[in-house]
Amino acid sequence: MSTKISISDAAHMLNVSEQHVRALCRDRELNAEKISGAWIIDPDSVTNYGLRTAHMVAEDHAAYKVETKRKNKPIALSFFSGAMGLDLGIEKAGFDIRLACEFDKYCRQTIALNRPNTALLGDINTCTPEQVLKAAQVERGDVDLIVGGPPCQAFSTAGKRQAFNDDRGNAFLKYIDLAIEIKPKFIVVENVRGLLSCPMDHRPHSQRGAEFPDLSLDEMKGGALNFVLSVLKKAGYTCTFNLYNSANFGTPQIRERVIIICSRDGKAAPFLKPTHSEDGSHGLPKWRKLRDALNGITTHAHLNFPEKRLKYYRMLKAGQNWRNLTTELQQEALGKSYFSGGGKTGFFRRLSWDKPSPTLVTHPAMPATDLAHPEEDRPLSIQEYKRIQEFPDNWQLAGPLIQQYKQIGNAVPISLGYAVGKLIKDLLEEKAVTPPIDFKFSRYQATSHNEWMRTFEQQKIKAQHALELDR
Structure with missing residues (x-):
């Protein structure tokens, strides 16, 4: 001591x-x-x-105690590290996470609490390659992997989709440029499904139609991703990507994320190797159930539902939502939202014991995205959030409870991070294997790189043809 x-x-x-x-x-x-x-x-x-x-600030610092055993591991540098969900999975696969770069003060405190020996940097926009390498105590040619999930709000279908016109989108480009300058053997980009369809320059729907000009190439669906891929290709990286459901990798949660694997050696990386399947196909175990993940938790810190909403929760059983109420009660419970469009499946939603959890959000008690315990009259606790995202029970979270939910809700599940790390490590050791060709990674169409590129090229030809007709 x-x-x-x-x-x-x-x-x-x-x-x-x-x-x-x-x-x-x-x-x-x-x-x-x-x-x-x-x-x-x-x-x-x-x-x-x-x-x-939060009485103390987590200051920037270089890596501490780089022991010989750490030096013998492949080296990874992490950006937009958050609460380190992706990093923990990659660490589990055998990497030394030598550096974490994170701007949010609560996430920085969480990193400092749990990984004090890992170098910590702040705003990526102020980082130079030299600063990063010095903090990580590593030479440029020794970096095996750079990994990061740039802010997704600029690409989310739920937002304004400003792409690179948004400061968060600019941070995405800074990440790509910084990674290319450092020249690791592999670069990994993690992001939301919206990246697959986000245009470079989004035109509001009110400015589309027969009375407006045709969409330019930059306004095409997927223009932002196409631009990123072209930058990486020009730098000598070969990229493969897919939309992966974390439940296929052992996470007790249905959560879909785009993972782009970029290889400096010019060889296209195979897709991630699944460990589970929805129906037990391909000789794999079925998806993990919520019940299995939440066993044995004895202490719960959680938000509360307002009393007026608890009235309806007390009428619902595990796996049910507002649609299981009578028509009269549905209208009473939802108010004006009852008459809006969409499925509204997040209203008054009790989770099912016998299915994976739906995607965790940053606040489990918001009216349209409720995540209620299957039986108890409360939202999921932060301890249950950690189990569903597969964080260790002893992983310390900084800040008030609402900030802890935000950190875990934004994280990448550990099993998905492990699948990424395992693939990269196998590629480094030249023993990577290709998963079954017919495995269904996602419920959506054209989400793997070959299918996506074909769709994008077809869209591009159509747009170019329309422009030629206008001349």
Whole structure:
């Protein structure tokens, strides 16, 4: 244990009063003992408490304690690291996550709490290749993998789809440019399904139709992804991608993400190897059930539903939602939303014990995206969120509860991250295998790179032909 510190020192570290620190000692929030009437405190417990509660800031720092055993592992650098879901999966596959780059203060604190030896950097827009390599304590030619999930809101079908006209979209391009400059053997990009269809320059639907000009090439569906692929190809990387359902890799959750694998050696990477299937096909076990994931949790920290909504939850059983109420109660429960379009399956939704969870969101108690416990009258707890996303039970989360939900809700499931890491490690060792050709990775059409490219080229030819007719 490190040298003990005084009440005054701890108060200075936490920027609180000495009286507050004494209360923390009495409440055993800090690891402290009283000797001759004075408290002496373990400084590591002060740091841990400070990071968890946001009394302390997680500062940028270089990698610590790069031991020989870490040096013998392939090296990965992580960007847009969040709560490190993708990183934990890649780490599990045998990589040394030498650096994490994250701007959000609560995520940074979570990273510092759990992986204090990993280098930590902030805003990617201010990073240079030299700064990244210095912080990671690695030479340019020694980086095996750069991995990241750039902000997805710029490409999400639920947003304005501003693509690279959005600051978050610009961060995507910065990530690609930075990765290309560092020249790792592999680059991985993780993103939402909307990336497959997001245009480079989105035109509002109100400005489309017979009375408006035809869409330019930049406005075509998938224009943003096509641009990214062209930049990577010009830099010498061969890219393959698909839309993957995390349930096919052992996650007790239906969550779909685009994963792009970019290889510097010019060889096209195979798709990820599934470990589960929905119906047990291909000799694989069936998707994991929610029940299996939530067994044994004894402590729950959770948000609460308003009493007026609990009235309807108490009428629903596991796996049911508002449609299982009487017509009169449906209208009463949904109000004006009852008459809106769409399936509205997220309203008053109790999860099923015997299916994977639906995609976790950043707030489990919002009216249109409820994630209620199958039996108890409450939203899923943060402990249940962690189990569904496959984080270790002892993984510490910084910040208030709503920020913890946001961190886990935004994360990549560990099993999907592991599948990515396993494939890259197998490629490095030249022992990667191709998954079954007829395996259905997603419920959507034209989501793998060959199918997507054919569809995009057909769309491109059609758009060019329309432009020629206008001349």
